[in-house]
Amino acid sequence: MKKFRTVAIFTYPAEAQVMKGKLESEGISVFLRNEYTIAAEPFASNAMGGIKMDVYLEDFIKANAIVEQSDPDFTQTMTVSIKCPNCGKRSVREQHDVNSAKGVVETLRAALYSIIPFIDHKNYKCMNCTTEFDLNE
Structure with missing residues (x-):
């Protein structure tokens, strides 16, 4: 669902x-x-x-x-916007979104996360301070 x-x-x-x-x-x-x-x-x-x-x-x-x-x-x-828990900026991207990935490395990483979902990784990454996090943290 x-x-x-x-x-x-x-x-x-x-x-x-x-x-x-x-x-x-x-x-x-x-x-x-x-x-x-x-x-x-x-x-x-x-x-x-x-x-x-x-x-x-x-x-x-x-x-x-x-x-x-x-x-x-x-x-x-806006009712909900994702802010980085470290720097407070709203320059956050979803890690396994191939469409928003920039560059070959990010695209390959996003594809890997979407193909093998049980790999332990954070779902979001701040593009300002590079902090990786999940929303429920």
């Missing part, structure tokens, strides 16, 4: 649809919660906590980067 993570929360359905289109054009599956209820009753948005944009856990970092890149001011409304 795949897990989801909320990337962003929107007040209006139109905002959510624009970002959904942007993410889907990058190959990321997006699921909007509360969209239809809030579209039918806009005043319910605050009471319901807004329209929640969820993506699969493995797409979270890529989706987070796209949202930040498209509108840096929007990051204030």
